[in-house]
Amino acid sequence: MMKRVVMRSLVRTQRRLFFYNSSSSFTQRLQFFQSAAGFCNQSEIENQAPPPRPEEDYDVVIVGGGMVGAAVGCGLASSAMTRGLRVAMIDSSPKQPTFRKHDPNAIPDQRVSAITPATVRFFQDVGAWEGVLSARPTPFDSMQVWDYGGLGFTRYKAEDVGEPLLGYVVENNVLLAALHSCLQSVGSIETMNPAQVKSVMFPSSSNLSPTQTKEAAESNGKQDWAQIELADGRRLRTRLVVGADGGKSAVRSMAGFQTRGWQYKQTAVICTVKVEWEHTTAWQRFLPTGPFALLPMGGTFSNIVWSTSPEIAQELKLMPSVDFVVEANRALLEDYGSQPYSGLAELLSSGLGKQLFGSELGTQLLGAFTPSSAEQFQVPPRVMDCVTERLSFPLSLLHATKYVNHRVALVGDAAHTVHPLAGQGVNLGFGDALALVNTLHRGVEGGFDIGEERVLKEYENERKKTNMTMMALLDGFQKLYATDFGPLNIARAAGFNTVNLLGPLKKQIITYAMG
Amino acid sequence: QANKHPTPSLFSVAAASPPPPPPPPPPPGAAPEGSHRSSVDVAETAKFAAIAATWWDYQGPFKPLHIMNQIRISFIRSAICRHFRKDANSARPLEGLQIVDVGCGGGLLCEPLARMGGLITGIDAVEKNLGVASLHAARDPATASIKYLCTTAEQMVHEQEKFDVVIALEVIEHVADPMEFCKSLAALTKKNGIVFISTLNRSIQSFGLAIVAAEYVLGWLPQGTHNWSKFVTPEELALLMGKASLSVEEMAGMVYNPFSQKWSLSKDTSVNYIALGVKIDT
Numbered sequence: 054m055m056k057r058v059v060m061r062s063l064v065r066t067q068r069r070l071f072f073y074n075s076s077s078s079f080t081q082r083l084q085f086f087q088s089a090a091g092f093c094n095q096s097e098i099e100n101q102a103p104p105p106r107p108e109e110d111y112d113v114v115i116v117g118g119g120m121v122g123a124a125v126g127c128g129l130a131s132s133a134m135t136r137g138l139r140v141a142m143i144d145s146s147p148k149q150p151t152f153r154k155h156d157p158n159a160i161p162d163q164r165v166s167a168i169t170p171a172t173v174r175f176f177q178d179v180g181a182w183e184g185v186l187s188a189r190p191t192p193f194d195s196m197q198v199w200d201y202g203g204l205g206f207t208r209y210k211a212e213d214v215g216e217p218l219l220g221y222v223v224e225n226n227v228l229l230a231a232l233h234s235c236l237q238s239v240g241s242i243e244t245m246n247p248a249q250v251k252s253v254m255f256p257s258s259s260n261l262s263p264t265q266t267k268e269a270a271e272s273n274g275k276q277d278w279a280q281i282e283l284a285d286g287r288r289l290r291t292r293l294v295v296g297a298d299g300g301k302s303a304v305r306s307m308a309g310f311q312t313r314g315w316q317y318k319q320t321a322v323i324c325t326v327k328v329e330w331e332h333t334t335a336w337q338r339f340l341p342t343g344p345f346a347l348l349p350m351g352g353t354f355s356n357i358v359w360s361t362s363p364e365i366a367q368e369l370k371l372m373p374s375v376d377f378v379v380e381a382n383r384a385l386l387e388d389y390g391s392q393p394y395s396g397l398a399e400l401l402s403s404g405l406g407k408q409l410f411g412s413e414l415g416t417q418l419l420g421a422f423t424p425s426s427a428e429q430f431q432v433p434p435r436v437m438d439c440v441t442e443r444l445s446f447p448l449s450l451l452h453a454t455k456y457v458n459h460r461v462a463l464v465g466d467a468a469h470t471v472h473p474l475a476g477q478g479v480n481l482g483f484g485d486a487l488a489l490v491n492t493l494h495r496g497v498e499g500g501f502d503i504g505e506e507r508v509l510k511e512y513e514n515e516r517k518k519t520n521m522t523m524m525a526l527l528d529g530f531q532k533l534y535a536t537d538f539g540p541l542n543i544a545r546a547a548g549f550n551t552v553n554l555l556g557p558l559k560k561q562i563i564t565y566a567m568g
Numbered sequence: 569q570a571n572k573h574p575t576p577s578l579f580s581v582a583a584a585s586p587p588p589p590p591p592p593p594p595p596p597g598a599a600p601e602g603s604h605r606s607s608v609d610v611a612e613t614a615k616f617a618a619i620a621a622t623w624w625d626y627q628g629p630f631k632p633l634h635i636m637n638q639i640r641i642s643f644i645r646s647a648i649c650r651h652f653r654k655d656a657n658s659a660r661p662l663e664g665l666q667i668v669d670v671g672c673g674g675g676l677l678c679e680p681l682a683r684m685g686g687l688i689t690g691i692d693a694v695e696k697n698l699g700v701a702s703l704h705a706a707r708d709p710a711t712a713s714i715k716y717l718c719t720t721a722e723q724m725v726h727e728q729e730k731f732d733v734v735i736a737l738e739v740i741e742h743v744a745d746p747m748e749f750c751k752s753l754a755a756l757t758k759k760n761g762i763v764f765i766s767t768l769n770r771s772i773q774s775f776g777l778a779i780v781a782a783e784y785v786l787g788w789l790p791q792g793t794h795n796w797s798k799f800v801t802p803e804e805l806a807l808l809m810g811k812a813s814l815s816v817e818e819m820a821g822m823v824y825n826p827f828s829q830k831w832s833l834s835k836d837t838s839v840n841y842i843a844l845g846v847k848i849d850t
Contacts, residue, residue, distance in 0.1 A: 110709070137659040277707050497659050498645075499638055500680025502708060507626055 111139045111291040112503065113493070114281060116250055116304050118144030120225065121465030121482035122297030123232035127179040128490030130239040134497050135490065140242045141289065143281075147247040149237075150230040155188050161350045163323045163441045164225045166479040167193070167335060169567045170218065175487050176231070180238075184231030190223040191351040196335040197431060199393050206393040208425040214564055219335070222348045222356065228479075249284040253294055253307045255460055279460040279504070292504035294461045295489070300451065302467035308458055314451030314470070319343050320366035321473055322359045324443040325350065326381070328434040336433040338385060345384045347433060357381060357436075358473055366445050374439040381436040393430045448472055452524060456517060457509035464489055469520050481520055488515050623674025623700045632788045633676060639822055639831040640737060640842065641680050644764055647818055647844050648733060651762055660685030665732040668756060670721050671739040675701030675714065682711045689715045689731070691724065721752040730758045737766040737842070740805075741798050750812040757847040763814050766822075766842035770799035773838040802837050814845030 129135045176182040199206035281289040296304030336347040343360035452469040465482030492512040496503040622628040654661040663685035672690030698716045705711040743749045782788040821837035
């Protein structure tokens with residue numbers, strides 16, 4: 054590992070030879086680093102031609118090699134402008150994620166995400182989509198959302214917006230392995246794993262002190278960068294720290310970011326199940342205790358994400374599989390109200406409706422109903438068997454009040470966590486990764502020091518708006534469903550039905566959710 | 569002012585009035601020394617303290633210049649790539665090019681160009697500016713190699729220095745003899761090298777914006793920074809450059825949008841504009 058790092062720095066030296074003057078203070082700084090690392094003896098150093106860049110100097114250090122951290126790395130490696138940046142990625146897990154050979158009979162892992170076409174485009178642009186495709190992700194082209202009271206439902210179809218798909222359901226392992234394999238093949242990002250960040254020191258964005266000498270400025274300059282200390286004692290110096298270390302981000306707290314949020318008093322239970330028949334629909338039923346989602350996973354496999362109270366979640370985790378299947382079917386199909394029914398759908402699909410709908414005048418009058426408005430409620434498939442362990446995690450909403458500061462930027466869950474309602478969480482993270490890479494691209498193009506806040510602000514402005522809107526939407530939904538109260542139930546259902554009927558609104562919702 | 573140079577210094581006038589925008593007026597007696605930084609005495613240090621810190625304060629008095637800087641860099645970068653056939657998608661397209669920034673001030677232009685790979689020399693008549701510029705550039709290894717010299721274009725011609733790219737932004741409207749200035753810039757340029765000159769147009773709009781608005785209403789610049797009668801129209805500049813053996817290849821206006829607080833390039837040269845000339849004679 055060390056050898057590879059040394060080899061890389063030698064190659065870089067050649068590229069950067071012209072770049073350094075041989076002033077003595079530079080040599081002094083080099084001596085400090087080299088003697089600290091115990092590399093070469095000091096007397097040799099004075100006679101060297103332009104000193105190589107200190108081993109520990111980086112342009113970007115990504116803390117966290119999860120999906121979003123790896124996405125940032127891939128994004129930087131895939132563009133000619135940013136490929137020359139010296140980037141390191143620090144992750145605490147000892148093994149490199151790899152692909153399993155695809156086996157259609159193998160049980161899919163229960164940790165999955167529903168990725169949007171926008172995310173797919175990102176993967177295609179960085180060259181990681183082929184990897185995902187090789188593991189056969191499951192496409193889905195419709196979504197049905199309904200109320201437990203049976204008073205209303207909404208069907209969304211990709212057809213409504215003229216697209217072939219709404220998205221794919223993919224195992225998180227697959228996404229991660231695809232991104233890491235992309236990083237390996239490009240080879241320009243140094244992955245340090247296992248490694249743990251012990252501390253990060255950030256400089257204040259300082260102004261010049263006019264009585265400094267040039268030598269003092271050079272040596273103080275090193276304080277102007279972020280300094281990272283790893284648990285194994287290694288020290289890194291970097292222009293920019295990217296915090297991609299998840300909901301409990303250490304970078305976020307070390308950089309002093311404030312957060313707002315709350316615990317939902319909900320826990321999500323996830324597992325893989327086998328269902329009655331194959332489908333390509335994402336089903337979501339809103340129960341009084343929380344939403345129950347069923348996502349297609351290929352063949353008759355499906356994935357359940359069941360958000361409910363912590364007590365119920367605990368029971369669900371511990372009960373025998375057979376009992377869990379009964380509970381799941383009650384939640385999905387049986388309990389509470391009758392199946393929702395849409396009078397309009399009946400009308401639209403009847404002979405009279407087709408005449409009205411089909412004619413020129415009719416289309417204009419009816420204001421462009423979407424194809425899905427003509428469909429009745431569909432009963433989802435029964436759950437037949439639970440084939441994996443049931444995992445659970447507590448749900449919260451959290452966002453950092455700022456995403457960036459001098460020499461630091463947060464992406465993904467480190468910046469914001471959302472309710473897993475619509476499976477949107479990881480898509481927001483990939484959106485962050487793309488936006489940050491674009492911002493850094495523009496920074497390099499303009500000759501900026503990419504760690505400066507004025508460069509990073511662009512990223513924050515772009516993403517905060519999008520993320521907060523999505524978070525508010527999902528949070529609003531969640532709160533709406535936390536109450537079981539007659540008039541509110543009816544109002545909710547009316548809301549559902551309204552959305553189902555209003556073509557343009559539905560199209561907007563779908564387009565927004567697809568990124 | 570006593571001159572140590574055999575030929576009249578073009579910057580002796582500039583030194584008495586504020587150099588390229590928009591600085592507070594320099595202390596009296598800031599004559600060019602024609603050498604690197606000499607030791608600074610305590611009284612000077614105090615004045616230095618007052619002025620120097622603000623060059624790189626993005627929210628300070630130089631804020632308008634920092635905002636405008638990005639569009640100038642963008643134009644210069646793409647024009648250099650076009651002329652020298654460099655790959656605009658590379659992170660360091662200016663690699664191997666020797667570039668001089670005449671009237672570099674605190675180094676706002678030098679630093680980004682150095683990060684793009686250029687071999688940069690910055691010259692200015694006001695020594696304080698160079699002190700600030702050197703200190704700031706020393707903090708980042710990517711810019712530490714910039715050479716800063718307290719000298720004039722003419723002195724460099726005299727020393728027979730030649731560069732691939734010569735840049736003089738917002739200087740020509742301050743010099744005593746624009747024709748001589750252009751000739752000096754041309755003399756500093758290698759054959760087939762290029763010169764960038766940016767300045768303000770002498771027009772009704774520029775009077776309204778650059779003088780009345782900027783100096784008196786918005787307070788962006790100290791009053792008296794600019795002398796409207798010394799602004800140069802694009803036609804005049806083209807003539808001057810032509811006579812100095814610089815063939816004007818490109819010209820672009822720079823326009824400010826006060827709502828988005830962004831500058832952009834445009835065909836409108838009524839206020840700020842930038843020109844590119846190619847050296848055609850040896």
